Amino acid sequence: MTRSLYAFLTILILLNFSLTANAQSNDHIFPASAAAKPYIDFDSKGFLVNGKRTFIVSAGLEYARIPHQLWYDRLMRIKRAGFNCIEIYTMWNFHEPTEGKFDFTGDRDLGAFLKLVKDLGLYAIVRVGPYYCAEWDLGGYPIWLKFKKGVSVREDNKPFEQYVDRFFDHLLPIVFKSQINNGGAVILVQLENEHPKSWGDIVVDGYFKSLQTKALQLGLQVPYFFSGLHHGSDPAGDDQLDDVKRPNPWMSTEFWSVWYSQYGAKSGDDDLYDRRTWKIISRGGNGYNYYMAHGGSNFGYTNNDEDAASYDYGSAIGQTGDLRPLYYTFKRAAWFSRSFENVLENGTDATSAYPHVASDSAIKVTARTSLAGDIIFLDNPGKKEVNTGLNISGAESLTADKKITIKPGEIYPLVHNFKINGDVTLNWALTRVFAVVKQENTTTIIVDAEEKSPVLLQFGVKSGALSTSSDVKISNGTATINETMPSAAKPVTYTFKSGNQTIRILAMNRQQTNKTWITEIAGKNYIISGLAYVGDASIKDQQLHITTETPLKQNGQQVAVLYTANAAIPFNVGAVADQTVKNITLNNWEYKSGALSAATTVNTSGWLKSKDPQPMGADGDITADAWYRTTVTAPSEGKYTLQIKGNGRGQAFVDGNLAATWNLSKNEVSLNLKKGKHTLAIFTAHDGRDKLVSYIGPIDKIDNKGVSGSAVIKKGGPFITGLTDWYFAKATQKSDVKLGPIADASAYKKYKIGDDAFNRKEGYGWFKTTIPQQPAGTAKITLYFKSVDENATVFINGKEMAHHEGWDQPFEVAINDAEALKKPLTLSVFIENHSNEGGIDQPVKINAIGDATAVTGWELKGGPGDALSVKGWAKLTQVKETSGPVFYRTTFSVPQVKDRTLIWRFDPVGLGHGSVWVNGHNLGRYPEKLDMKSLYIPESWLNAGVNHLVVYDEDGKPISKTQVVTEPDANRSVVNVTAKLN
Missing domain, CATH: 2.60.120.260 (Galactose-binding domain-like)
Structure with a gap:
């Protein structure tokens, strides 16, 4: 069974958990404590946050894959897409890379991250481990854990549980301080992750009991669950999600949106995941978390063996913060779900009440009902567009001679008897609702309608309702809009009043809703339409101040409208002149050998010494590189074969000279030796450790890197x-x-x-x-x-x-x-x-090989050496390939262009395997395994002036072809604009 096949079968296993969840009831959520229940609670129909029915629309991202300077930017993009929650892992080896030395500062400041989540008005689901998977080095286990005697992971093993407890003693107080009942953002906690014995379930053995006991002792009060809930690329499957046996809501904590093998948007992604999202909404789901909504980067040595520096995931928000078509798909579903959460979080299946609502039999119907109203979902599972009439008793004035268009794969919602306020009920919305926004005494309903399609809404109103728009007809206790969407460059507005309440309907096409943003400032909601993206928004001196950005490829004049509770205020955003940005050629390189440890005279006083070679990391090093040294004696001149078990890439040096390179998993290498005693140095490197998915048991022998075990040598071979x-x-x-x-x-x-x-x-x-x-x-x-x-x-x-x-x-x-x-x-x-x-x-x-001479007396030192040292550099005067690993360094400057965010990447063309540092920050490993081969340089790590670049190439390849390149699809203009509020 190949590794790729194993990964595929793992996916199938996880999908099976998802698709059979109803039958297994494996989605148990433990209830909140009495202290937390007023803040976060649930029943079988949905979640309640602060006593309010709340649809959980969550975005998966990892703070560990984002520089802390960019946390705010990425979280704001999530908030603007309508998400109300984020979901994170707390990688163990990110916070305790060296045994007993815990780090919760800078990029690891989990407390600061959770506070920022709270400040932005978002909730958080925290997955505390101790195992994570996540295509992360060793699945999140610290490397030092491999060298602890008697440790058996993910089972009732006292040594393992003791180390977990010590980590939890440092981690969990930070998480629990941010629980919602303590004024923080955390509403759910996951203990463990994707354990093969139990997902969302009751306690099944002593190991799970130990996690539960420790967490409760340290103050866990919000609801929690084990391992995960309904993971899959299509979590809803083809079933209704209602289950009378389930005491808690249906939630998908890993809705796989695209996959970690993809960079950037692929045609069809948005339609595919749009349908899969609406299947959750329409069939009784109460929440979902996209994994990943933003992927980020594997900085340093955090990647597993399936990745390198990029963890873009093909996600809605790209590695560099760019917005893909999927982003706008997610935004539409999020705002709809949140607008009608009183139905979706307190509803039951009402499909049987609407069997013939669609006249075309190709349309499949599902429905939800609650005291707050009904939503009927028209599902076109086919590959052709369907134009269907509607059979709705009491709404014939809306449906007569009208058809609605449902695209292939689309799930189209109809809203019925939804209470807007004490005076107004939305009897029927037969045009797709994008969002319902409360704006003081005004309720704004944004609907999505393309040119020449019908705009059909009917409201129940109290007597005395007054039309303030000629297109709204009020008669016999109803207010009706029965129009056709014009070819309009801006939204069409319909309004009426009932009592002291104003109802405003904004009809927009899909392109316009993509550019419509709902912002809350000082407790009031504002709608901004016409901008590619809205970031920061604030009010000062009766002016709305916003930061907007536009992809440079789409740049041009933007005309926007600000909708307050009482007015529509147009304002302009000046066009930013396009300027061609060139790639940066790198010159004036310096270099130094990375193979000094191969020399015959090396001070090894600080090296780890042992009879037989130990796996990489035995000396506490956490990098992907290590040196081994010993001596061998050749009784006579000739070819000898050294046998030693290994994993990774190896280079053998005899008396300081490169003698052989090989794949360590071949377990042997041939060396030409002269008679006598020789210094043997072996450089080893790997491309990431296995994430150990589904593995339970001893960790010491799993996925060892470098060389280890007994070593023998014999003349002749290979054997x-x-x-x-x-x-x-x-x-x-x-x-x-x-x-x-x-x-x-x-x-x-x-x-x-x-x-x-x-x-x-x-x-x-x-x-x-x-x-x-x-x-x-x-x-x-x-x-x-x-x-x-x-x-x-x-x-x-x-x-x-x-x-x-x-x-x-x-x-x-x-x-x-x-x-x-x-x-x-x-x-x-x-x-x-x-x-x-x-x-x-x-x-x-x-x-x-049979009988052979043992090679003993080994020394180990991990790491590439000091990449940032100022000593030992020499000018590189010609292109050459060196013997063994080599360091290169140079400087570069990036152009500073006003009102621009330019995305820069290092392109390692011509190099082998290695790592890159910019201004002391490790960008991660190359070569990339995705379509994007260059490494992202976070803009927060770049200086306005001189930037220092260091490259460590383990293969000694020449540096001459590398460049710092721009990513045109991710470059964007950034403009600060104001709009008067009166």
């Missing part, structure tokens, strides 16, 4: 070879293994390692190949199986030699019969496959 020419024969049952390998050669068919032999079903079979005759004098060989799927019994010449249980777990089988090794051997492997793909999913290798 490790792969076995080819495999054949497969299907068996009928598990007990066939007792009969031994099938002898009939005609039963076997050619087999390729990695192929699924069982057609994704449970099954059994024989896999056979030939082990070649070994050279004379060979007394022992070892068979190395990296992974079989799932259980294996190994036979040599028909004789059972070993049995192994478990997929993706390496094992070895030794053959010590010197006489048998003089001839070819038949290797047969009986595989038991219990689910999904099965077979031999990784190559099987022979190790024929």
Whole structure:
């Protein structure tokens, strides 16, 4: 089973949790304490925040992936899109990278981040771990945890729980101080994350009980849950989400919007996730969290082995803060959900009450009802546009000879009997409602209507209602708008009054609602329409002051309208002249060797010393680089093979000179040695640790990096070879293994390692190949199986030699019969496959080194060295490839353009693997694994004058082709404007 297949199957498993949630009721949320209930509570129908029915529209982001100087900017973008909540992880290794040294300052200042969330009027869902996944290095576990004896993660293991408790002692008081009942933003807490034994469920074992007990002891009072709720790329599936057995609301805490393998917007993303969002809204969901709404960056060494520096995720808000089409899709769903949360958070299924509301049978109907009103959802699941009439008793004046257009995949809401205020009820809204905004004595209803489409609304009003717009007809206790949307460059306004209440309807096309922003200032709501984005907004001296921005690619004159409670005030935003921004050529490079640790004379007094080499990180280093040193003795001149288990990339230096490079997982390297004693230095590097999804058990042997275990050397080699020419024969049952390998050669068919032999079903079979005759004098060989799927019994010449249980777990089988090794051997492997793909999913290798000399006396020092040191640099006078890793540095300046946010990136073209620092900030790892190959330089890390750039290339590649480049799609103008309020 390949890694990519494993990832895919993991997704399927998680989707299964989502799609079968109703049947399993695995979405349990523990209620708030008595002290917190007045502030955050729930019932089976929905959430209540401060006593008010509240639809949770949450945006996933990680403060750990955003410089703290940009937290406000990213949170404001989330707020402007209508979100009322954010969801975060609190990565353990981000806050305790070195054992016992906790860091909650600067970019790690969780308390400051949560305060900012609160100040912006947002709520927070905090996922405290201790495991996170998140495509983050080691899933969030600190590296030092790997070297603690007896630690077994994610189970009832006292050593592990003791380290978790110590972390929680520092983390949880910060989180709990910000609980909503303490005046903070936190409304929900998640304990653990995506545990294979329990998601949203009751306590299932001692490990979960320990997390619960610790959290409650430290002051957890808001509702909490385990592991996650309804994760998936389509969390609602095709089911109704109501469940009479569920004591709590339906919530998706990871609605996967796009995926971590994508950079930027892809055509169709917005339509796809629009439909999936509306499925939640229309089928009884009470909240959702997009993972990710903003992805950010893996700065430093925080990426796992699937990523590099970028964690863009193809998200609505890009890595650099740019807004994608998905952003506006999310904004429409958010404002609708929040406008009608009294229905959506207190409703029941009313589909049976509206079976024929759509005249076209291609339209599927669902509906929600509550004391606050009804919403009927018209679903067009097909691939063609549908124009349907409506069958609504009592609203024939609206529906006669009228059809509404429902796009392919669209879910279109109709609103019925929704109480606006004490005087007015929205009897019917047959035009899509974008938002309902309370503005003092005015209620503004924004509807979304394209040119030539109907604008159809009917209100129930008290006698004495007065039309203040010729297009609003008032008669017999109703106010009716029955119009056709004109070709208008600005919104169309309809108004009427009932008592002291004004109802204003703003009809806009989709392009206009995209540019419409609802802002709250000093307790009052304002609507600003016509701007690509609105950031800060404040009122001073009877003027509204706003910061607006526009992508430079879309820049031009903008005409905007400010809607107060009583007026529509137009104002202009001057166009910003487009200026071509050129990439920055980098010159005047300096360099210094990054391989000083390979020299024969190195002071290793501070290095970690051990008999056998220890995995990277054993010395406390948290980087992706490490040096190992030892000595070897060659009895005579010739080629020698060093065998040592490894993971990552390696470079071997003999007496200070580069002798070989290799993939460490090959477990051996050949070196040409002269007779005598030699200094051997090995440089190792990796591209991120595994995130350990679903892993439970000892952590010390999992995903070791660098070289580790016993090391041996022998003249000759290489000694490790792969076995080819495999054949497969299907068996009928598990007990066939007792009969031994099938002898009939005609039963076997050619087999390729990695192929699924069982057609994704449970099954059994024989896999056979030939082990070649070994050279004379060979007394022992070892068979190395990296992974079989799932259980294996190994036979040599028909004789059972070993049995192994478990997929993706390496094992070895030794053959010590010197006489048998003089001839070819038949290797047969009986595989038991219990689910999904099965077979031999990784190559099987022979190790024929036999007896060899042990290499001991190892020293380890992690890290690339001091990248920012001012010493040791020399001018780079020519393009050259060095032996081993190398540092480069130079300076550059970025153009300062008024009223612009220019996005800059470092493009490592021509380089190998490594890290980049700008003004001392580590941008993360390259090469990127996404379509965007350059590394984002946060604008807050750039100076107006000289900027210092350092590059560490582990492969010693030449630096000459690199540039600092701009990202045209993300560049934007930023303008401060004012609008008079009277």
